[in-house]
Amino acid sequence: MSKKLYALLAVLLIAATVLTACGGGAPAGGSKVEVFSWWTGGGEAAGLEAMIKVFNAEYAGVEFVNAAVAGGAGTNARAVLASRLQAGDPPDSWQGHAGQELIGTYVAGKQIEPLNDLYEAEGWLSVMPQTLIPLISQDGNIYSVPVNIHRANVLWYNPGILTANNVAVPTTVDEWIAAMETLQAAGVQPLALGEQWTKMHLLETVLLGTLGADKYNGLWDGSTDWGSAEVTAALDNFVTIMGFANTDSASLSWQDASQLVINGDAAFNVMGDWAEGYFRELGKTPNTDYGWAPVPGSVGVFQFLSDSFVLAVGAPDPEAATDWLKVAGSKAGQEAFNPVKGSICARTDCDKTLFGVYLQSAMDDWSNNIVVGSLTHGVVANDSWKSEIDTALGAFIADLNVSAFQSALVAACQNSGPCQ
Amino acid sequence: MLKTFFRDKDRYLSIILISPSILAVLIFVYVFIGWSVRVSLSKWKGITADYTWNGLDNYIQLFSDQRFHVDVRNTLIFTGVFVIGSIVLGFLLAVMLDQGLKGEGFFRSLFLFPMAISYIVTGVVWRWLMNPAEGVRTSGFNLLFSYLHLDFLQNAWHTTPNWGMAAIALAAIWQMSGYTMALYLAGLRSIPGELREAAQIDGANELQIYRYIILPLLSPVTLSALIILGHMSLKVFDLIIAIAGKQYPLDVPAIYMWQTTFDGLFYGRGAAIGILLLISVAVLIIPYIRYTLKTEVRQ
Numbered sequence: 001m002s003k004k005l006y007a008l009l010a011v012l013l014i015a016a017t018v019l020t021a022c023g024g025g026a027p028a029g030g031s032k033v034e035v036f037s038w039w040t041g042g043g044e045a046a047g048l049e050a051m052i053k054v055f056n057a058e059y060a061g062v063e064f065v066n067a068a069v070a071g072g073a074g075t076n077a078r079a080v081l082a083s084r085l086q087a088g089d090p091p092d093s094w095q096g097h098a099g100q101e102l103i104g105t106y107v108a109g110k111q112i113e114p115l116n117d118l119y120e121a122e123g124w125l126s127v128m129p130q131t132l133i134p135l136i137s138q139d140g141n142i143y144s145v146p147v148n149i150h151r152a153n154v155l156w157y158n159p160g161i162l163t164a165n166n167v168a169v170p171t172t173v174d175e176w177i178a179a180m181e182t183l184q185a186a187g188v189q190p191l192a193l194g195e196q197w198t199k200m201h202l203l204e205t206v207l208l209g210t211l212g213a214d215k216y217n218g219l220w221d222g223s224t225d226w227g228s229a230e231v232t233a234a235l236d237n238f239v240t241i242m243g244f245a246n247t248d249s250a251s252l253s254w255q256d257a258s259q260l261v262i263n264g265d266a267a268f269n270v271m272g273d274w275a276e277g278y279f280r281e282l283g284k285t286p287n288t289d290y291g292w293a294p295v296p297g298s299v300g301v302f303q304f305l306s307d308s309f310v311l312a313v314g315a316p317d318p319e320a321a322t323d324w325l326k327v328a329g330s331k332a333g334q335e336a337f338n339p340v341k342g343s344i345c346a347r348t349d350c351d352k353t354l355f356g357v358y359l360q361s362a363m364d365d366w367s368n369n370i371v372v373g374s375l376t377h378g379v380v381a382n383d384s385w386k387s388e389i390d391t392a393l394g395a396f397i398a399d400l401n402v403s404a405f406q407s408a409l410v411a412a413c414q415n416s417g418p419c420q
Numbered sequence: 421m422l423k424t425f426f427r428d429k430d431r432y433l434s435i436i437l438i439s440p441s442i443l444a445v446l447i448f449v450y451v452f453i454g455w456s457v458r459v460s461l462s463k464w465k466g467i468t469a470d471y472t473w474n475g476l477d478n479y480i481q482l483f484s485d486q487r488f489h490v491d492v493r494n495t496l497i498f499t500g501v502f503v504i505g506s507i508v509l510g511f512l513l514a515v516m517l518d519q520g521l522k523g524e525g526f527f528r529s530l531f532l533f534p535m536a537i538s539y540i541v542t543g544v545v546w547r548w549l550m551n552p553a554e555g556v557r558t559s560g561f562n563l564l565f566s567y568l569h570l571d572f573l574q575n576a577w578h579t580t581p582n583w584g585m586a587a588i589a590l591a592a593i594w595q596m597s598g599y600t601m602a603l604y605l606a607g608l609r610s611i612p613g614e615l616r617e618a619a620q621i622d623g624a625n626e627l628q629i630y631r632y633i634i635l636p637l638l639s640p641v642t643l644s645a646l647i648i649l650g651h652m653s654l655k656v657f658d659l660i661i662a663i664a665g666k667q668y669p670l671d672v673p674a675i676y677m678w679q680t681t682f683d684g685l686f687y688g689r690g691a692a693i694g695i696l697l698l699i700s701v702a703v704l705i706i707p708y709i710r711y712t713l714k715t716e717v718r719q
Binding site: 075078079082085086105106108109110111195196197246247248250251253265383384386387388390391393394395397398 | 465466467468469486487490547550551552553554556557576577578579581664665666667668669671679680682683684685686
């Protein structure tokens, strides 16, 4: 009796294991598009939902499968995506930061398709800034459809503190340093800074502010020498500027750091314009509680980052995937997504009345500034290069040795960038 | 029922029953270790697998990698402070509880509770407690010290240059000293009272009893605690991420492995770090397992 019982249990156990492994395959019917992202919370998830509504209205016959993976600002999602791609099971389309983060990873692995034909058919080339296109292309092929645009080179300031100390909003790096000296002498914390990645964010804007748009772009295509005296000057500026920051930066998130400005605990903070969404969430008023300007030295330059969608090589349903990309690049789709997410459209023809004061000013700049890409947010350097720069930056923050940092940056460009 | 089950002719049944887990362990542990070794000997960089033979280059590069040196140094600091701190504190707590004080059960649970919390929760709380902000934004321990007029105790905690890891270890000590206490308490309770009495009759004072009787008898417990805490500290990851995030001064091999593999796509290097971690844990654990198995068999 007991023997039979155990035998039965054993069989049941094995059967259960096998059945679980085989389960989950729902019957397929009609066309569907599986879109992979890490938009699972806040304005991002709400924006995605709004865009899905536009998609469902236009392509009623196509089922939309939202394959979003939560956690780690995309780190988890990217690990899941990597394992799916290695297993030959790609989603139809996935989210990625426009630029080298996508190109360096997935074009090199022949996992995403060029989209030039789609851009021409949809007329996107004439509604997106000309200087944007090369940044999301490789060898003349465009690889992704940007849905939103964020600006990285924004200097947030506390208008009350600047007025009280008679400091004008600086437009050059030298003016900025002078302003911070004045503030420091007056006993004000000049600059708010957070953990390591926010320092990389500051570094890229100081590089841009010191070198200017052309030479900054040259850093990423190999035409500006990382070992040059100009880069040394930029790094010297970076050290000087970091010297004005709060001593507890390593323990602050970007929210903590930008909040110091609106609370009146610090005068300046450099952060992407998602900070503005955060300020509004806290009930602050633009131009009263916080002001903004391009990071000194980068007036007339828009350092962008963007979430964009790609077309997978071997997408299960390429037609439905293309339909999704059409919506992602359309005026209706972007107007649905961006006001909710708190970013601006990649297109320059969106309705301005849908957006707040700050975003309207960003839209103006987006349509007439020179566009360059962000390092921290994946536009200009591939993942490996960026991670080597991050390591070099980490060592630099600890010892502030400019020449060691610069040679590490030269080595990083040789190992993983275009410098050979 | 059990008797029939363990009879020889029924052995096939037990093999069938445990075969799924044996298979799972074989595949998901040993095959994957083998695969990681293979990846660590390859040039794999980027999202597509690349098994081009690279010899020991990944390992050699790590040994000259400045960041890996920082990692090893940080791990040593963390291990030292955490293991010694937990053992000393755990022992003292156990001795205190062993004095037969009132409400022993309450205090025992109180000291044990932190162990039930995940490192992430501990990390979030201690991140706030060890806030290094100065001036009006002072909070956590530093604020407490200022209320108590102990301002000289205020410090930068985990943002202290070079020694920040020691602050992280404080949080780990808080979490694990209760566990060490439980180990020691069990050990103390298993020491027969006659031994103490005999020593007392021989004229030993309390200190001498601990030095010559109790501590030597507790050495197996100390060894266990050393091994368990030691291998935990080699693998520490979540506590640091929760307190400080991904920052170079508080980097350890596990964080480097994760970042270089998934953020930087250096799969070969990531696998090499993983294997080095495995080896270092194995060096600690395997002799211990052999030792315990042997003593158990003897018993």
